[in-house]
Amino acid sequence: xxSCGGESESRVAVVGSGNWGSVAAKLIAxxxxxxxxxxxxxxxxxxxxxxxxxxxxxDAINRTNENVKYLPGVKLGKNxxxxxxxxxxxxxxxxxxxxxxxxxxxGICRDLAxxxxxxxxxxxxxxxxxxxxxxxxxxxxxxxxKLGINCCVLMGANIANEIAERKFSEATVGYRDDKEIxxxxxxxFNTPYFRVSAVxxxxxxxxxxxxxxxxxxxxxxxxxxxMGNNTKAAIMRIGLREMKAFSKLLFPSVKDTTFFExxxxxxxxxxxxxxxxxxxxxxxAKNEGKRSxxxxxxxxxxGQKLQGVMTAREVYEVMSHRGWLELFPLFRxxxxxxxxxxxxxxxxxxxxxxxxxxAADGTAELISSM
Amino acid sequence: xxSCGGESESRVAVVGSGNWGSVAAKLIAxxxxxxxxxxxxxxxxxxxxxxxxxxxxxDAINRTNENVKYLPGVKLGKNxxxxxxxxxxxxxxxxxxxxxxxxxxxGICRDLAxxxxxxxxxxxxxxxxxxxxxxxxxxxxxxxxKLGINCCVLMGANIANEIAERKFSEATVGYRDDKEIxxxxxxxFNTPYFRVSAVxxxxxxxxxxxxxxxxxxxxxxxxxxxMGNNTKAAIMRIGLREMKAFSKLLFPSVKDTTFFExxxxxxxxxxxxxxxxxxxxxxxAKNEGKRSxxxxxxxxxxGQKLQGVMTAREVYEVMSHRGWLELFPLFRxxxxxxxxxxxxxxxxxxxxxxxxxxAADGTAELISSM
Numbered sequence: 001x002x003s004c005g006g007e008s009e010s011r012v013a014v015v016g017s018g019n020w021g022s023v024a025a026k027l028i029a030x031x032x033x034x035x036x037x038x039x040x041x042x043x044x045x046x047x048x049x050x051x052x053x054x055x056x057x058x059d060a061i062n063r064t065n066e067n068v069k070y071l072p073g074v075k076l077g078k079n080x081x082x083x084x085x086x087x088x089x090x091x092x093x094x095x096x097x098x099x100x101x102x103x104x105x106x107g108i109c110r111d112l113a114x115x116x117x118x119x120x121x122x123x124x125x126x127x128x129x130x131x132x133x134x135x136x137x138x139x140x141x142x143x144x145x146k147l148g149i150n151c152c153v154l155m156g157a158n159i160a161n162e163i164a165e166r167k168f169s170e171a172t173v174g175y176r177d178d179k180e181i182x183x184x185x186x187x188x189f190n191t192p193y194f195r196v197s198a199v200x201x202x203x204x205x206x207x208x209x210x211x212x213x214x215x216x217x218x219x220x221x222x223x224x225x226x227m228g229n230n231t232k233a234a235i236m237r238i239g240l241r242e243m244k245a246f247s248k249l250l251f252p253s254v255k256d257t258t259f260f261e262x263x264x265x266x267x268x269x270x271x272x273x274x275x276x277x278x279x280x281x282x283x284x285a286k287n288e289g290k291r292s293x294x295x296x297x298x299x300x301x302x303g304q305k306l307q308g309v310m311t312a313r314e315v316y317e318v319m320s321h322r323g324w325l326e327l328f329p330l331f332r333x334x335x336x337x338x339x340x341x342x343x344x345x346x347x348x349x350x351x352x353x354x355x356x357x358x359a360a361d362g363t364a365e366l367i368s369s370m
Numbered sequence: 371x372x373s374c375g376g377e378s379e380s381r382v383a384v385v386g387s388g389n390w391g392s393v394a395a396k397l398i399a400x401x402x403x404x405x406x407x408x409x410x411x412x413x414x415x416x417x418x419x420x421x422x423x424x425x426x427x428x429d430a431i432n433r434t435n436e437n438v439k440y441l442p443g444v445k446l447g448k449n450x451x452x453x454x455x456x457x458x459x460x461x462x463x464x465x466x467x468x469x470x471x472x473x474x475x476x477g478i479c480r481d482l483a484x485x486x487x488x489x490x491x492x493x494x495x496x497x498x499x500x501x502x503x504x505x506x507x508x509x510x511x512x513x514x515x516k517l518g519i520n521c522c523v524l525m526g527a528n529i530a531n532e533i534a535e536r537k538f539s540e541a542t543v544g545y546r547d548d549k550e551i552x553x554x555x556x557x558x559f560n561t562p563y564f565r566v567s568a569v570x571x572x573x574x575x576x577x578x579x580x581x582x583x584x585x586x587x588x589x590x591x592x593x594x595x596x597m598g599n600n601t602k603a604a605i606m607r608i609g610l611r612e613m614k615a616f617s618k619l620l621f622p623s624v625k626d627t628t629f630f631e632x633x634x635x636x637x638x639x640x641x642x643x644x645x646x647x648x649x650x651x652x653x654x655a656k657n658e659g660k661r662s663x664x665x666x667x668x669x670x671x672x673g674q675k676l677q678g679v680m681t682a683r684e685v686y687e688v689m690s691h692r693g694w695l696e697l698f699p700l701f702r703x704x705x706x707x708x709x710x711x712x713x714x715x716x717x718x719x720x721x722x723x724x725x726x727x728x729a730a731d732g733t734a735e736l737i738s739s740m
Binding site for chain 2: 159165228229231233240244257259269
């Protein structure tokens with residue numbers, strides 16, 4: 001891609017307009033204005049809803065240049081155009097940014113099949129995985145399969161509101177083969193206060209972003225039990241070790257070094273310090289498991305579902321199916337607590353015994369060498 | 371070592387009786403009682419001081435079975451004997467545990483030379499390094515050199531008071547060659563609530579424990595500047611990367627996997643969440659650098675010196691001497707802020723530019739591949 005304008009310019013569409021989607025659109029829009037190889041306009045698909053005053057969300061965004069519902073008070077940039085029509089929003093774009101709750105991605109891909117530009121590239125900012133009979137499918141793989149296009153991922157220690165305030169942070173792009181495409185995504189997102197770097201490990205980066213929410217639930221339990229910083233750090237470390245081992249068992253191409261990137265240790269830290277997964281899990285432990293996650297989610301998140309609780313169940317299904325439950329005591333315990341089968345203090349008790357390895361298939365040595 | 375008692379029993383002496391030393395003595399004492407291969411009595415050398423009421427500290431410890439000054443309210447175990455005479459405390463011991471501020475170790479080794487049992491083994495819980503003209507010397511190496519004995523290290527996410535309360539935590543033993551000795555140290559320290567594991571990387575483990583205090587100063591600045599969790603996680607990640615790269619440049623034998631152990635990422639997290647290095651650095655940044663570290667240390671720590679400030683200076687000396695200043699912008703900036711040459715916001719500003727590598731000697735590729 002070059003700076004010759006016209007047909008060769010890249011056009012970006014952002015599919016999703018929640019809190020993180022809006023910040024992503026803002027970052028991209030400010031770079032698109034400055035980089036000659038990008039068309040100025042950035043289309044942002046909005047899942048339409050009516051605001052209390054009766055106005056449509058997309059109209060309100062285009063009138064005020066703010067996402068008044070999910071990122072109020074922050075100007076997105078005049079070159080961001082909200083569009084409630086999914087197919088129309090992506091029609092001219094050759095760079096597609098997916099940033100929606102992961103459970104919506106299957107339907108979005110179905111709606112988009114056959115409607116995107118030839119040669120388009122995608123990047124997924126979605127956290128989570130689809131668990132199917134034949135095994136787990138990462139969102140980047142779902143996009144690639146359903147739309148027939150290459151898909152990178154971007155993950156990192158990215159609390160959206162802090163980035164909107166231009167506070168320094170970092171992110172990681174994961175790519176499969178094509179380094180030039182990855183560098184194009186880096187150019188599109190990178191700013192002095194948002195430093196992006198690329199690693200050739202799409203699954204590793206994506207699994208970091210996905211699995212860290214399970215560890216954040218564990219960290220929240222430790223906070224609710226008032227176990228102190230040593231215990232919290234130990235549980236986070238055990239969680240990071242399970243993230244790494246689980247990722248490498250699923251995808252042998254996953255690299256250790258990915259876990260030292262922003263998507264790994266930094267995102268884990270941010271998510272376990274703040275974040276709503278941690279917060280609701282803390283409340284669950286404080287209530288000694290007597291109020292369900294459903295009830296707490298309804299009260300604390302207006303009924304929105306916690307990503308970490310969903311991911312813990314998905315991971316549990318994968319582990320059950322593959323006979324890995326003994327290998328990942330922390331992941332397993334998080335789900336069993338969320339499902340009401342164990343009490344919150346179990347999160348520490350399981351760690352007081354060294355994990356039992358299933359030596360039969362050699363997985364034991366594999367895990368301990370990870 | 372066996373369980374046959376008498377001459378073949380191991381005898382342990384703990385050299386140091388501060389907060390962490392007292393907790394270490396307590397852990398060891400409870401295990402020594404249960405393990406047949408250890409003599410019950412654990413000698414703890416006390417740097418003698420007079421308590422306000424006029425009693426000697428060692429007498430008070432032996433009378434109350436508590437370190438009334440550094441770990442009040444916690445019984446050490448009846449088999450801990452405080453001894454103010456260094457040579458006498460170690461005389462019969464074949465397992466020596468060193469846990470004092472690192473700046474005292476050179477003097478202690480001088481006093482002990484020629485006075486320890488033949489075949490004795492040592493373990494160091496001290497954080498820090500000695501910077502000399504010929505290069506930095508780790509404390510374990512100082513002990514080995516001055517006393518002519520093998521020395522392991524034990525580091526980890528170990529806030530002493532939380533361990534004294536039996537809250538779950540982990541630690542890492544680093545050893546050089548002899549795995550059996552390392553396992554003996556693991557047996558001596560390990561309890562269900564204090565899980566110890568061993569890795570063959572004495573320098574890696576020791577440098578983790580030492581360098582994390584420099585990163586904690588950086589994290590404290592971020593807290594004082596109220597930059598939020600993204601920025602704090604990013605700075606901790608950059609700090610961890612510099613810890614790893616610096617350790618590997620100093621000692622090519624250092625292993626990446628060590629940084630995933632308790633001594634690595636977990637200790638970094640604990641130290642950057644709580645800890646006095648973080649706390650005093652936060653106060654420094656809140657005061658916009660107008661009150662010196664000396665002044666804040668006097669006020670907040672009763673004049674005790676911050677390990678992180680000292681280590682930052684030591685690391686800076688090593689980097690200056692070896693021409694590495696450009697390679698480690700975070701470590702460099704921490705020292706330059708502590709020394710009053712830069713203002714606290716510099717901790718983030720340096721990160722907004724990618725580090726400049728000194729390509730001349732190939733260190734650039736080395737670092738970026740670390």
